[in-house]
Amino acid sequence: xxxxxxxxxxxxxxxxxxxxxxxxxxxxxxxxxxxxxxxxxxxxxxxxxxxxxxxxxxxxxxxxxxxxxxxxxxxxxxxxxxxxxxxxxxxxxxxxxxxxxxxxxxxxxxxxxxxxxxxxxxxxxxxxxxxxxxxxxxxxxxxxxxxxxxxxxxxxxxxxxxxxxxxxxxxxxxxxxxxxxxxxxxxxxxxxxxxxxxxxxxxxxxxxxxxxxxxxxxxxxxxxxxxxxxxxxxxxxxxxxxxxxxx
Amino acid sequence: xxxxxxxxxxxxxxxxxxxxxxxxxxxxxxxxxxxxxxxxxxxxxxxxxxxxxxxxxxxxxxxxxxxxxxxxxxxxxxxxxxxxxxxxxxxxxxxxxxxxxxxxxxxxxxxxxxxxxxxxxxxxxxxxxxxxxxxxxxxxxxxxxxxxxxxxxxxxxxxxxxxxxxxxxxxxxxxxxxxxxxxxxxxxxxxxxxxxxxxxxxxxxxxxxxxxxxxxxxxxxxxxxxxxxxxxxxxxxxxxxxxxxxx
Numbered sequence: 355x356x357x358x359x360x361x362x363x364x365x366x367x368x369x370x371x372x373x374x375x376x377x378x379x380x381x382x383x384x385x386x387x388x389x390x391x392x393x394x395x396x397x398x399x400x401x402x403x404x405x406x407x408x409x410x411x412x413x414x415x416x417x418x419x420x421x422x423x424x425x426x427x428x429x430x431x432x433x434x435x436x437x438x439x440x441x442x443x444x445x446x447x448x449x450x451x452x453x454x455x456x457x458x459x460x461x462x463x464x465x466x467x468x469x470x471x472x473x474x475x476x477x478x479x480x481x482x483x484x485x486x487x488x489x490x491x492x493x494x495x496x497x498x499x500x501x502x503x504x505x506x507x508x509x510x511x512x513x514x515x516x517x518x519x520x521x522x523x524x525x526x527x528x529x530x531x532x533x534x535x536x537x538x539x540x541x542x543x544x545x546x547x548x549x550x551x552x553x554x555x556x557x558x559x560x561x562x563x564x565x566x567x568x569x570x571x572x573x574x575x576x577x578x579x580x581x582x583x584x585x586x587x588x589x590x591x592x593x594x595x596x597x598x599x600x601x
Numbered sequence: 602x603x604x605x606x607x608x609x610x611x612x613x614x615x616x617x618x619x620x621x622x623x624x625x626x627x628x629x630x631x632x633x634x635x636x637x638x639x640x641x642x643x644x645x646x647x648x649x650x651x652x653x654x655x656x657x658x659x660x661x662x663x664x665x666x667x668x669x670x671x672x673x674x675x676x677x678x679x680x681x682x683x684x685x686x687x688x689x690x691x692x693x694x695x696x697x698x699x700x701x702x703x704x705x706x707x708x709x710x711x712x713x714x715x716x717x718x719x720x721x722x723x724x725x726x727x728x729x730x731x732x733x734x735x736x737x738x739x740x741x742x743x744x745x746x747x748x749x750x751x752x753x754x755x756x757x758x759x760x761x762x763x764x765x766x767x768x769x770x771x772x773x774x775x776x777x778x779x780x781x782x783x784x785x786x787x788x789x790x791x792x793x794x795x796x797x798x799x800x801x802x803x804x805x806x807x808x809x810x811x812x813x814x815x816x817x818x819x820x821x822x823x824x825x826x827x828x829x830x831x832x833x834x835x836x837x838x839x840x841x842x843x844x845x846x847x848x
Contacts, residue, residue: 355722356632357797358715381777383605385770387714388729391823394771399778406780420609430782435775436819438790443816448826451833452847453842456706456734460754463710465776467634468605471718475602477823482635498781508708523632524641529712530628531646533653533679534745543685569690572683576638585663588699590847593699594716600699600847 357474362520367512369462371402376476377425380511383472387464387525392396393436396447396460398464399497401426409497413489414508419481423510428486428493429466431458434502450502450598463508469509479514482507486587491592501597522550602736604721611726614670614759618649623723624774627758630719634711640683642696642705643712643753646744648673654657657743661755662735666728669773675733675740678705681749682814693835697749707816709753726761728749729754735832748844 381398389395401407402425410428411420420426432448440447470480484494486505493505528546538546550556551568559571573579596599618643630646639734651674658667659819667673669713678694687694696705717727732742733752740752746836784792797803798815820826841847 355719357631358633358719361633361635362637377775382773384606385603385776386608386612388608388717388727390731391819392768392770393819394776397776397778397782399780401780403780404709423681433775434656435790435793438785439794440816440820441788442790443814445814445816446826447819448818448829449758449824451684451829453833453836456702456753457731459703459706460710463707464714467711467714468718470635472605473602480635484637484704486686487700498784499685499780500782500784503782514761521639523639524634524773525627526625526632528654529641529644530633531644531744533648533650535644535646535747535750537745537747538682538685539792540685543682545688546682547686556606567690567692569687570694572638572640573687573692573694578695579693580698582695583698586700589700589703 357471360478361470361474361479361496362518364514364515364518365419365481366509366514367419367479367513369424370513371424372478372511376478380469380472380476380478384465384469387468389458389461389464394461395433395436395454396429396462397430397432397435397503398429398465399430401428406562413492413496414483414485417483417485419510420483423512423513427469427509427510427511428497428505428564429462429507430499430503431455431462431501431506434500437502452598452600455593455598459506466507466509473511477513478511481510481577483510487589490589491595494596495594499596504593504596522553524550602717604843608717608721609726609765611759611761611765612728612761613761613763614666614726615672615679615759615762617760619758623725627716627719627723627725631712634715636708636711637704641700641708642679642683644677644682644708644750645712646675646737647776648675648676650796654741657740659729660739661732664730666757667730670759672758674756674758675744675752676703676709677750677751677757678709679748679750680705681747684749684829687712688807691731699845699847702840703791708754711755713756724757724760725758727759730757737836738842740840742842746843751840751843754782769800771797
């Protein structure tokens with residue numbers, strides 16, 4: 355399907371708002387995705403208000419499209435609604451654990467991806483914001499997410515004001531294994547990453563950051579070990595506060 | 602997009618195999634989905650061999666479509682490939698923690714959902730198998746998944762031999778919150794679930810299982826608290842064995 359192969363993350367948007375009917379159609383398409391036992395373990399918080407977007411922008415590390423795009427969607431894993439339904443029906447729920455953190459994360463992700471496909475079919479552009487997980491506690495506070503709910507990811511949505519080139523991907527064979535997982539030898543890792551490393555943009559990242567190679571740009575600049583460990587510990591604490599047992 | 606609104610999970614397949622080019626196109630469409638920092642933290646293990654499917658079937662609780670569908674895809678969160686690239690480049694990775702379990706789970710889920718959309722655009726049908734997470738250790742053993750890799754979900758893919766009706770969903774307003782999360786009052790929970798509870802199929806589930814209401818079918822039959830806790834503890838242990846720090 356051409357639409358899927360044309361997907362680009364859009365980081366610059368027109369001011370044009372999104373028609374309410376179109377936005378509802380986008381969200382409804384999200385709900386048509388498969389989900390765990392039809393429990394629909396997700397919610398979305400729609401932010402359109404300029405002041406509210408300005409408040410959330412720093413939590414998304416001030417990526418400019420947060421304020422610029424007409425709509426920001428915070429996609430949440432949500433066992434709260436299901437738990438409340440259980441409580442109302444004297445049904446003994448037991449979903450506050452790692453298994454259901456992952457089930458709800460998957461549900462929320464499939465919901466999000468269907469929204470992206472539908473949005474693009476209406477000529478809209480999207481960009482995922484991974485920052486939702488990094489600052490989960492701050493989003494919980496700002497959006498008043500109750501126990502059982504946490505942000506999984508966020509999307510900005512709007513009419514594109516740029517046409518960025520297609521992003522590179524590893525050769526297809528890098529992600530596919532036939533019948534069993536065939537672990538990689540060092541030479542194979544090198545050859546699978548050769549094209550990525552040879553891109554002009556990659557060389558520029560390495561140079562700008564004064565690193566020896568592209569992998570070091572990831573580990574020393576973009577996603578540093580110390581940051582990963584700090585944000586992961588924060589996330590663990592946040593999930594516990596939201597009522598999940600993690601031990 | 603009509604395709605998204607027509608999605609049904611298919612549980613009965615024709616014997617017809619999937620053309621290799623079509624299957625590659627499906628997987629390639631998966632890789633066009635957004636992902637964390639373009640790190641592509643996922644892999645897919647393709648199972649076509651009848652004996653291999655028969656071996657995996659019990660791990661999927663013997664759902665008959667596992668043996669029947671021509672292709673089974675086990676979709677994995679994968680930090681192994683990235684870690685190996687880092688190691689080869691003297692780059693100090695730090696992705697073996699909860700934050701990256703979730704990042705990789707999201708990456709794998711978006712990859713999976715794009716594959717579903719592409720598959721359906723070729724007239725194929727799909728069904729997600731949530732069992733991948735329940736028996737993660739057993740899949741790791743059977744598919745020889747190395748440290749840093751775990752199954753997130755699985756898909757059967759093939760040409761549909763049934764036309765099931767569209768599955769119900771909660772009213773759209775149940776999953777959408779404007780600007781802030783508006784927590785539910787008991788009456789609202791009841792009214793949002795009224796239609797679902799009134800379906801003939803729901804009434805039949807309640808009756809067959811000798812329960813008082815539909816919520817109890819979920820908590821006492823389909824996803825029991827004791828099972829949830831058991832499988833969650835197993836999953837935690839498995840992820841630790843795969844090299845993730847969870848404390």
